[in-house]
Amino acid sequence: MKLIYLVKPIHLVFALLLVIAGITIFVLTSDAPIGASGTAHPTIAGLSVGGDGAEKLSAIGKAPYYFQVAVILLAGTLLYMGVPAHRRDWLLRLCFGVGIAFALFVWVMLFSGYEAYLTTGQTRVVFGFPVPTNWMFWGIWGSFAIFDVFYAVAFRRYFLHPDDEAAFKELVREVEAQNSADREAN
Amino acid sequence: MEEFRQPIILGFVALYMGICIWVGIWAMRRTKSAGDFFVAGRGLGPMVVSLAVFSSTLSGFGFVGGPGLVYATGLSSIWMAVCSALGFATGYYLIAKRIRMIAEVRNSMSLPDIVFARYGSEAARLLTAGTILLGVLGLLATQLLAMGLVLQSILQGTDMFADISLVASVVISSTVLIFYCVTGGIVASVYTDLVQGIVMIIAGALVVITAAHVFEGGFAEATGILLANDGEDIMPFGTLGAMASLSWYFLFGLGLAGQPHVATKMMMNRNLSDNKIILPMTVFGYVIAAMLWISVGVIMRALVLGDVGLPLGNADQAAPEFLSTYAHPILAGIVFAGLFAAIMSTADGFLNIGAAAVIHDIPKALRGRSLDNELFWARSATIILSVIAATIALYSGQLVALLGAFGWGTFAAALVPVVLIGLNWKQASARAAVAAISLSLAINFAIQLWAIKIPYGISGGFLAMLSSMIIFIAVSLAEKPKPLPKDIDRILEL
Numbered sequence: 231m232k233l234i235y236l237v238k239p240i241h242l243v244f245a246l247l248l249v250i251a252g253i254t255i256f257v258l259t260s261d262a263p264i265g266a267s268g269t270a271h272p273t274i275a276g277l278s279v280g281g282d283g284a285e286k287l288s289a290i291g292k293a294p295y296y297f298q299v300a301v302i303l304l305a306g307t308l309l310y311m312g313v314p315a316h317r318r319d320w321l322l323r324l325c326f327g328v329g330i331a332f333a334l335f336v337w338v339m340l341f342s343g344y345e346a347y348l349t350t351g352q353t354r355v356v357f358g359f360p361v362p363t364n365w366m367f368w369g370i371w372g373s374f375a376i377f378d379v380f381y382a383v384a385f386r387r388y389f390l391h392p393d394d395e396a397a398f399k400e401l402v403r404e405v406e407a408q409n410s411a412d413r414e415a416n
Numbered sequence: 417m418e419e420f421r422q423p424i425i426l427g428f429v430a431l432y433m434g435i436c437i438w439v440g441i442w443a444m445r446r447t448k449s450a451g452d453f454f455v456a457g458r459g460l461g462p463m464v465v466s467l468a469v470f471s472s473t474l475s476g477f478g479f480v481g482g483p484g485l486v487y488a489t490g491l492s493s494i495w496m497a498v499c500s501a502l503g504f505a506t507g508y509y510l511i512a513k514r515i516r517m518i519a520e521v522r523n524s525m526s527l528p529d530i531v532f533a534r535y536g537s538e539a540a541r542l543l544t545a546g547t548i549l550l551g552v553l554g555l556l557a558t559q560l561l562a563m564g565l566v567l568q569s570i571l572q573g574t575d576m577f578a579d580i581s582l583v584a585s586v587v588i589s590s591t592v593l594i595f596y597c598v599t600g601g602i603v604a605s606v607y608t609d610l611v612q613g614i615v616m617i618i619a620g621a622l623v624v625i626t627a628a629h630v631f632e633g634g635f636a637e638a639t640g641i642l643l644a645n646d647g648e649d650i651m652p653f654g655t656l657g658a659m660a661s662l663s664w665y666f667l668f669g670l671g672l673a674g675q676p677h678v679a680t681k682m683m684m685n686r687n688l689s690d691n692k693i694i695l696p697m698t699v700f701g702y703v704i705a706a707m708l709w710i711s712v713g714v715i716m717r718a719l720v721l722g723d724v725g726l727p728l729g730n731a732d733q734a735a736p737e738f739l740s741t742y743a744h745p746i747l748a749g750i751v752f753a754g755l756f757a758a759i760m761s762t763a764d765g766f767l768n769i770g771a772a773a774v775i776h777d778i779p780k781a782l783r784g785r786s787l788d789n790e791l792f793w794a795r796s797a798t799i800i801l802s803v804i805a806a807t808i809a810l811y812s813g814q815l816v817a818l819l820g821a822f823g824w825g826t827f828a829a830a831l832v833p834v835v836l837i838g839l840n841w842k843q844a845s846a847r848a849a850v851a852a853i854s855l856s857l858a859i860n861f862a863i864q865l866w867a868i869k870i871p872y873g874i875s876g877g878f879l880a881m882l883s884s885m886i887i888f889i890a891v892s893l894a895e896k897p898k899p900l901p902k903d904i905d906r907i908l909e910l
Contacts, residue, residue, distance in 0.1 A: 347651060360643070362652050382693065
């Protein structure tokens, strides 16, 4: 239990960056299949085509999946660092936990939907776009839009508490007093 | 009305430019010091700041390059847009409050000022200013060139200006930009951003509605065509694949807060508590305007692959071609004005931070004080920077593309660790800041100069940013923590 308190958010950020770097190195050193980042359209200049999506992932497997899991955890930890340490309470941790869990859920739905498409070649079209694409449009954007809403809703509790605002005004007064004293001395 | 299409478009663009000039004249009376010129005296309201932040973020790239990328590569580039909710969140969670507090306590006028206040290092200030200047020249040149190309395409559609040259088009459009930037500084910049942001939101919303009606079956029919032809393009990772898309998400999502033209605007609000509403308004504005990026690209790709439309000579023609073929002339006029708005709102931010780097930050880092009569020199530097950028845009050939590609990744890789992490972690050190900026510049330059092709389409900017973040934390952890100045220490507690 004490270990949890010894590990600071910056350590977690560092560890996640190393994980992301490790996955990236694995991908960079894999034998990329031909057309790993698309190929030119056979007849229309300026257009590229994706080709066989399963073949593209053949050498790197689920590396993109784990890459994005690490990125979501990294993003959540960085945002957590933005809350002053003395304002972090159990409710904040709960809210962040739920928010990050939702972002991970969205990512799982997106990637598993994409994998199912690669396997079957079939996908449902909803709101004009394939289901995995909808998870990308609304889910990937929406899962962090929740954090934007949380910022507005919990602003006075976590991001600019009235006590902290008063402390800042006090600091400004002190600095101004010091500056005017320095000017008079000069 | 169709026969008046070009005059209507030209009329809207002329009206928009007239508003910009009027704002410049109005703002001149409110610009009495360098502080007014660079940070608007830290007296802006929440509506102005939110629209300025979002419109600076979504440049001409979002209105021209973005739809072009979707046309060429499917949905890969949309990861640059769907990361915006994360990007703005990191900006407001991690830097907006502290950057504004330091600006007030230290009377800071620029991001390099903030970096110096945080680290107490002239080397870190100089490197930050140098990075900004390099990135600004490249990105400004691409914006001026884009503006000239769009104006030329509009004017060539009229009888009177059918033979207008690119040079003349760049000169005309840049003159308007320079006028309001020189006369009104950042005050003119943010108030034109206000107009520009509103125009962009209206344009984005109207274009989506228009795009949805190009095919009888709406977007579902377009999706059906794409699924039948390739399929990967309309799936979440587009034709470039998962790693390319996800590396863009990392670079643009976590890197947005490191863009100096965006971060600087976070210093300008009147009240700290305004951030509460600035963030949601910014995200809302961005997402509406960015819908143009997705909808136009998807429809144009489906039209070409479905043999309904002819292939485009150049992917960047996707938006202009869509507007000239499918949009009502009045909508086309609004969107073309919105396009200029998108380009100018970003370019004016670059001009402002570039001028600050030249006359304020670099002299301070090298000789301990900025230039005398800063306001005069700020205006002069704005003109000189514009001329240099326009010259690069028109006559440098490959250099403009090189510098343009260098821009976003350079800012993100160099400044995210230094600003975003450094303002939230007391142990972050000056030596780490210098190492991170230097490493990121070296990686970005190497990738661009030697045109290194990275497997799986992984972004070079992502590699630079990941490396600089790791080196920044590693060097800071390896060093013995040093005490911070008392005011900065107290601000980092809040």
